[in-house]
Amino acid sequence: MQKSLVSITDYSKDEILRLLQHAEKFEQNPNQPLLEGKVVATLFFEPSTRTRLSFETAVNRLGGRIIGFSDASTSSSSKGETLKDTIKMVSNYADLIVMRHPLEGAARYASEVASVPVINAGDGANQHPTQTLLDLYSIQKTQGHLDHLNIFMVGDLKYGRTVHSLLMAMGHFEPNFHFISPDELKMPSEYKQFCDDRGIAYTEYNELNENINIADILYMTRVQRERFTDLMEYEKVKNVYSLKNKMLENTRSNLRVLHPLPRVTEIDEDVDTNEKAYYFQQALNGVFVRQAVIAYVLGFIS
Amino acid sequence: MESKEVKMVAALRNGTVIDHIPSDKLFKVVSILHLDELPNQITIGNNLSSSKLGSKGIIKVSDKFFTDQDINKIALLAPDAQLNIIRDFEVQEKKKLRIPDSFEDIVRCGNPNCVTNHQPIVTRFYVTNHQPLTIRCHYCERMMIADEIKIK
Numbered sequence: 001m002q003k004s005l006v007s008i009t010d011y012s013k014d015e016i017l018r019l020l021q022h023a024e025k026f027e028q029n030p031n032q033p034l035l036e037g038k039v040v041a042t043l044f045f046e047p048s049t050r051t052r053l054s055f056e057t058a059v060n061r062l063g064g065r066i067i068g069f070s071d072a073s074t075s076s077s078s079k080g081e082t083l084k085d086t087i088k089m090v091s092n093y094a095d096l097i098v099m100r101h102p103l104e105g106a107a108r109y110a111s112e113v114a115s116v117p118v119i120n121a122g123d124g125a126n127q128h129p130t131q132t133l134l135d136l137y138s139i140q141k142t143q144g145h146l147d148h149l150n151i152f153m154v155g156d157l158k159y160g161r162t163v164h165s166l167l168m169a170m171g172h173f174e175p176n177f178h179f180i181s182p183d184e185l186k187m188p189s190e191y192k193q194f195c196d197d198r199g200i201a202y203t204e205y206n207e208l209n210e211n212i213n214i215a216d217i218l219y220m221t222r223v224q225r226e227r228f229t230d231l232m233e234y235e236k237v238k239n240v241y242s243l244k245n246k247m248l249e250n251t252r253s254n255l256r257v258l259h260p261l262p263r264v265t266e267i268d269e270d271v272d273t274n275e276k277a278y279y280f281q282q283a284l285n286g287v288f289v290r291q292a293v294i295a296y297v298l299g300f301i302s
Numbered sequence: 303m304e305s306k307e308v309k310m311v312a313a314l315r316n317g318t319v320i321d322h323i324p325s326d327k328l329f330k331v332v333s334i335l336h337l338d339e340l341p342n343q344i345t346i347g348n349n350l351s352s353s354k355l356g357s358k359g360i361i362k363v364s365d366k367f368f369t370d371q372d373i374n375k376i377a378l379l380a381p382d383a384q385l386n387i388i389r390d391f392e393v394q395e396k397k398k399l400r401i402p403d404s405f406e407d408i409v410r411c412g413n414p415n416c417v418t419n420h421q422p423i424v425t426r427f428y429v430t431n432h433q434p435l436t437i438r439c440h441y442c443e444r445m446m447i448a449d450e451i452k453i454k
Contacts, residue, residue, distance in 0.1 A: 082422065101417075103417040103421075103442075104413060104415050104416050104441070104442035104443070105411075105416050108417075108440065108441050109417050109441055123442075124415050124442070125415065126443055
């Protein structure tokens with residue numbers, strides 16, 4: 001039975017914790033030739049340079065080789081080949097498929113037709129589980145643990161898939177959630193229901209202000225212009241949800257600011273030098289987490 | 303009145319009668335049960351008057367006893383339909399419909415960006431809540447509630 005990673009909900013709490021432990025070992029010793037003689041296919045049906053480079057760095061550090069494409073226009077899907085045929089064909093060549101696709105559910109489908117494991121590197125607005133694992137890793141590394149933390153999520157909580165997956169994954173660790181967003185981009189009711197069902201506390205706010213002084217983690221997200229029908233509203237919101245260095249003055253010393261990147265205006269550049277800014281380090285953690293996931297789905301670690 | 307209407311379609315010795323199907327759902331029920339592929343004798347009546355529904359449809363299939371899985375598919379379309387098992391001209395059993403926990407190839411995903419709407423894939427859904435009926439797509443993981451659920 002092959003072990004794909006399509007959705008963060010595919011993994012139990014125990015599996016998540018074990019993967020984070022492995023990621024820590026890869027951070028201490030990144031170059032481990034576990035994948036010697038293995039071929040990994042990175043199939044990017046839509047471009048995502050950041051994610052692709054992170055995965056390919058992980059494969060290289062593990063001593064594996066890479067085939068693939070970084071844009072669907074250079075693949076046979078542009079000739080009308082079905083996803084199933086592309087995946088079947090690549091399954092013949094590679095030991096593992098890392099896949100990014102603009103359609104939701106594409107990775108789940110690929111994992112069902114592939115004869116090798118599939119790692120989802122993002123399927124439309126649905127899931128991006130290695131992003132979630134690297135967020136968890138970053139939280140654990142900066143806080144020392146994952147339990148009972150005050151997690152503030154800020155910005156686009158309606159469409160932001162990273163916050164939805166993070167919410168579900170953090171659900172294992174009895175967090176206190178705080179959602180800060182404009183009314184148009186509030187956390188959808190199904191995720192609040194998820195919290196209610198598990199007895200997880202959450203509070204909703206409209207404003208980014210001194211409320212954040214009790215935060216352990218401030219998870220910022222990008223508010224995208226295309227989400228607004230009224231551009232005036234966007235301009236207003238864009239400034240209200242922008243984090244400035246001054247706002248961090250009275251926050252907890254253990255507070256860390258996370259962001260899945262790329263950021264635009266939601267974190268002012270004057271925050272970058274603050275020791276509480278963690279978003280660039282967070283991105284590097286992605287390589288170690290992806291090393292752990294790759295080694296795990298291929299059965300090199302358990 | 304009712305009994306006369308029913309008699310207009312042939313009496314059944316052995317088989318299944320599906321009654322009280324809303325008229326606008328009748329042919330969809332025919333379709334999801336794949337009745338067009340059955341060699342059995344089938345009688346279909348529609349737009350019959352009904353005190354409960356105003357207008358109803360009825361399906362009689364000789365020598366056919368559906369599996370629970372098939373029966374439960376009907377529940378999505380016509381939750382109040384009534385299913386009678388006939389043996390030797392007598393109603394032997396009345397079955398109540400129950401929405402199944404999961405179903406394949408019946409519902410179309412309402413998410414236009416779902417892979418099942420772009421590739422030749424058999425859809426699969428899980429019921430996450432019965433009241434109101436809420437289902438989750440196996441592929442895109444999107445939830446759909448009651449009215450949003452579209453039969454293929």
